Structures are given as C-alpha cells and as structure tokens.
Amino acid sequence: MVPHILVTGGAGYIGSHTVRVLLQEGFAVTVLDDLSTGHLDAIPEGARSAIGDLRDAAFVARTFAERPVSGVLHFAGAIQVGESTREPLAYWDRNVHASRVLLSAMRDADVQYIVFSSTAAVYGTPERTPIPESAEKRPESPYGETKWAVEQMLAAEGRAHGLRYAALRYFNAAGADPGLGERHHPETHLIPLAIDAALGRIGPLTVFGTDWPTPDGTCIRDYVHVHDLARAHVLALAHLQRTGESVALNLGAGVGTSVREVLREVERATGRPVPHALGPRRAGDPERLVADIARAGAVLGFVPEHGLARIVDDAVASRTELRG
Numbered sequence: 392m393v394p395h396i397l398v399t400g401g402a403g404y405i406g407s408h409t410v411r412v413l414l415q416e417g418f419a420v421t422v423l424d425d426l427s428t429g430h431l432d433a434i435p436e437g438a439r440s441a442i443g444d445l446r447d448a449a450f451v452a453r454t455f456a457e458r459p460v461s462g463v464l465h466f467a468g469a470i471q472v473g474e475s476t477r478e479p480l481a482y483w484d485r486n487v488h489a490s491r492v493l494l495s496a497m498r499d500a501d502v503q504y505i506v507f508s509s510t511a512a513v514y515g516t517p518e519r520t521p522i523p524e525s526a527e528k529r530p531e532s533p534y535g536e537t538k539w540a541v542e543q544m545l546a547a548e549g550r551a552h553g554l555r556y557a558a559l560r561y562f563n564a565a566g567a568d569p570g571l572g573e574r575h576h577p578e579t580h581l582i583p584l585a586i587d588a589a590l591g592r593i594g595p596l597t598v599f600g601t602d603w604p605t606p607d608g609t610c611i612r613d614y615v616h617v618h619d620l621a622r623a624h625v626l627a628l629a630h631l632q633r634t635g636e637s638v639a640l641n642l643g644a645g646v647g648t649s650v651r652e653v654l655r656e657v658e659r660a661t662g663r664p665v666p667h668a669l670g671p672r673r674a675g676d677p678e679r680l681v682a683d684i685a686r687a688g689a690v691l692g693f694v695p696e697h698g699l700a701r702i703v704d705d706a707v708a709s710r711t712e713l714r715g
Contacts, residue, residue: 395419395458396628397502399445399493400466401438402429404573405508405564409464409621411435411571416625423454424467430574445489448496455500462504462628463497465490468537471579472512475534486537487544494548504631505545506624509558511613511641511680513539520647521683524560524639531675542639555635557627562613562643562682564620566702572709581650582614582703585657586710589665596665598650600672609650611679613643616697616705626691643682644695656703 396413400406401422406429413420420438423445434440441457443450445467468486469475475482490507497505512535513528530536545556565582567573573583587593601608623642630638654665687693697705 393417393419394461395421396462396464397421397423397454397460398438398464398466399423400429400468400508401464402426402431402433403466404571404575405561405617405620406464406466407433407435407571408568408617409466409624410438411568412618412621412625414438421454421458421460423451428575433571433574446484446492448492451492451496452499455496455502460500460502462506462632463493463502464506464508464624464628465493466508468508470534472532472534473579475532475537479533482533482537486534487540490541490544494544494554497554498548498552503553504555504628506557506559506627506631507541507545509542509560509639510535510538511560511562511643511682513542513560516677517680520679520681521645522641522681523683524641524686546637549637554637555631556637557631558639559620559623559627560639560641560682561620562615562641562680564617565614566616566618566697566705567709568618568705569708570712572706572712581612581653582657582706583710585654585665586661586707588667589657589661589663590710594666596667597670598654598667599670599676601669603672603678605649605678607649607651610676611647611649611681613646613681614648614653614699614702615642615644615695616702619693619695619697623687623691623693626693630691638690640687640690640693641682641684642687642693643684644698645682645684647679647681648699652699653703656699657707659700660703660707
C-alpha cells in the first residue's frame with residue numbers, strides 16, 4: 392500500500408512545497424487546511440484536500456477515518472511574531488489548542504509519527520551562535536512560547552503513549568520552487584519585501600539598525616531554501632519510521648547573512664536598486680541568529696543544497712510569476 396501522509400497547513404508556503412516533494416517521492420497526500428492564510432491553488436495536483444478547521448475535533452476525526460494515515464506533517468498555525476504579542480490568546484488557540492486536537496485524533500486513529508513545524512524563536516536571544524539544539528529555550532513572544540509548548544506536548548505524549556515525533560526548528564525560510572512562493576498577508580519577511588521594493592510594488596524598506604557589532608553593522612540571519620526544508624521533512628518522516636527515535640533539530644543553512652548582503656543580492660537578481668531608509672534598532676532584535684545544523688546532518692543526512700544567490704533568484708522568479 393502507498394503510504395498516506397496527512398499534511399496540516401499544506402496550502403501554505405512551506406507546506407505546499409513539502410506536499411510537492413512528498414508526491415514526487417511516491418506518497419499519497421491529504422492536505423488539511425482552513426485556507427485562512429493558505430491558498431487552494433497552492434495545493435499541488437495529485438493531493439487530496441480536506442478544507443476545514445483543525446480545531447474542529449469532529450472534522451479532524453472524519454478526515455483520519457476516510458483513509459488510513461501513515462504519518463502527519465504538521466505545518467498549520469499562526470506565525471507572525473508581532474501579531475502574537477498583540478493577540479496572544481489567538482496564538483494559544485491556533486497553535487496549542489489546535490495541536491492538542493490533532494494529537495488526540497492521531498491517538499484515536501493509532502497514528503504514531505508526526506513531523507512538527509517548529510521555529511528558532513524557541514531560543515529567544517541566544518547566548519552564542521551558531522545555536523545548538525541544546526541551547527536554553529527562552530522564547531520572547533507568544534509565537535515562540537506556543538511553538539515551544541507544542542514541542543513539550545509532543546514529548547509528553549511520546550512518554551505517555553509512544554508518539555514518535557520530529558520537531559524541526561526553522562530559521563529563515565526563503566526562496567521558492569516553480570509555481571509556488573510566499574503569499575503572506577501581510578508580508579513581513581525581508582527577501583520578498585526587498586524584491587517588492589526593488590520592483591516598485593511597495594515603498595522603501597527600513598533597515599532597522601546599522602550599528603550592530605557585525606561586519607557591516609546590520610543584523611545577521613540564517614536563510615534556508617524552502618525546497619531544502621521540504622526535503623528535510625521527508626527525511627525526518629523516514630527517520631521516524633526507520634528508527635522510532637524522536638528528535639528536535641535545527642534547520643538552516645548554517646551560514647549567516649546580513650541585511651545589507653541580502654539587499655545586494657536582490658539588486659543583483661532584479662537589476663534594480665532596493666530603495667531603503669536607515670532606522671534605529673528594533674527592540675528585541677538579536678544581533679545574529681545562525682543555526683548549528685550538525686545534528687540534522689548526522690541524524691537525517693540533511694545538507695542544504697541552495698545558497699543565498701539561488702534563494703534570491705528563485706524568489707524573484709516566483710514573485711514575478713505569481714503577481715505578473
């Protein structure tokens with residue numbers, strides 16, 4: 392029988408890329424999504440759709456009952472750091488309560504494997520970089536707090552009922568595969584915003600802080616191609632099914648890139664300047680966030696294949712294709 396994977400949030404940015412990779416690898420896929428932030432036309436051809444709310448226990452139970460599920464990839468949730476500070480209860484509802492409903496349905500359906508979309512925000516401001524998985528968890532927003540809470544819920548369910556999980560802590564997902572891309576509303580990520588500014592679709596960007604103790608004075612982040620992230624989810628699922636060993640792993644490129652370096656890459660890729668203004672530091676912005684990805688390499692065989700130039704080239708092509 393062809394393994395059947397349930398993908399929550401599979402109409403979203405990272406989820407849709409992962410669904411495509413799963414289908415290419417020969418899996419059967421059902422996408423469970425309420426389309427509150429995802430897009431129906433982003434669900435790759437060949438995947439089944441179950442459109443509804445993950446917090447609706449009866450709907451989720453029916454989805455599991457329609458066809459035996461071999462494993463779950465869990466992307467669904469709210470992801471805006473700023474919004475989470477303004478609407479914390481919504482994040483505990485959409486991230487934690489929804490995950491509890493999902494785990495209950497998995498237990499009832501005897502589904503033992505789940506790969507969870509976590510985040511580097513569980514670390515908060517790190518004491519050192521690159522950041523290892525063993526670093527202290529000090530999330531600084533309800534977004535990070537709720538993702539860490541779900542990780543703890545997974546661990547507890549594993550101890551009590553044998554659930555096997557992989558919590559994948561993303562750093563900065565970026566880039567796109569053909570026909571897919573970032574369509575967040577509002578968009579808050581640097582690379583798509585820089586592209587839109589260069590193309591004249593939005594006004595000038597603000598670079599927050601030029602006096603950081605970094606080589607060019609701007610913050611440093613770790614950008615990983617979304618296709619590399621998608622591959623890592625398939626590797627994580629295979630790891631769980633092969634070994635039964637639950638893991639929490641960083642996913643990034645393992646390389647830091649400054650804001651000014653990103654702007655230069657966008658200018659190269661578009662052939663246009665990126666209009667921007669220089670502003671003060673934002674409260675709560677760490678100087679640098681870079682992943683230690685050695686453990687993901689050792690456990691999953693994860694090796695990022697796409698560097699910053701390819702990330703930006705693919706993002707430019709995607710934003711041109713999707714918006715015309």
